[in-house]
Amino acid sequence: MIKTLTIDTKKRDEIIDITTYVQEVVNREKMKEGVVVVQSLHTTAxxxxxxxxxxxxxxxxxxxxxxxYPWEHTLDLHGEGNTAxxxxxxxxxxxxxxxxSNGELLxxxxxxxxxxxxxxxxxGRRVSVKTIKTE
Structure with a gap:
């Protein structure tokens, strides 16, 4: 199963704790043993x-x-100003x-x-969570 989380960010550079969201996916899937893959669907996040x-x-x-990686627009040849x-x-x-393990993120x-x-x-930053059960 793949679940996509949508997150709005408020700053140019920001770190947002998504642990609770990922654990909620594990809980909804009633997953006891396995792995989750958490993946950003963006090239700048x-x-x-x-x-x-x-x-x-x-x-x-x-x-x-x-x-x-300083934020210097003058260095960007592709014109978007976000090479950093x-x-x-x-x-x-x-x-x-x-x-x-035992239903909890290890x-x-x-x-x-x-x-x-x-x-x-x-x-609308998107993060996909893929659950892979091994039980």
Whole structure:
């Protein structure tokens, strides 16, 4: 089964915790054992698993990506002004695979699943969640 989540973002660069949404998909499917694949359907928004306890981690994460890929429109030959967003997404990746055990996402104590917006704000960012049962 594939479920598509739709998320509106509010900032140019933003990290949004989607762990609860993904767990809800697992719950609706009554999935006990297996994996979920979480995938962004955009070239300027990625998916990562990262720290979910300290909000400063998200700020540091975005700041460091900006240092590596500065937002400079003058460098964009394709004219959209978002080359940095494409590079950030390629670095972070567009998907994550998470094990499901006993009906729960198998994440560490401090881990969460995040949509990483790099070209916002945007309406209707789509994230697909594919459940693969192994029980």
């Amino acid at each position: 990625g998916i990562t698993v990262n720290e979910n306890a300290d909000p400063d981690v998200k700020t540091d994460f975005l700041r460091r990506l900006d240092e590596v 967003a494409h590079l950030k997404t390629s670095t972070v990746g567009h998907s994550q695979t998470i094990i499901v 994440l560490g104590t401090w881990q969460g699943i995040y949509l990483c917006e790099f070209d916002g704000p945007r309406s």
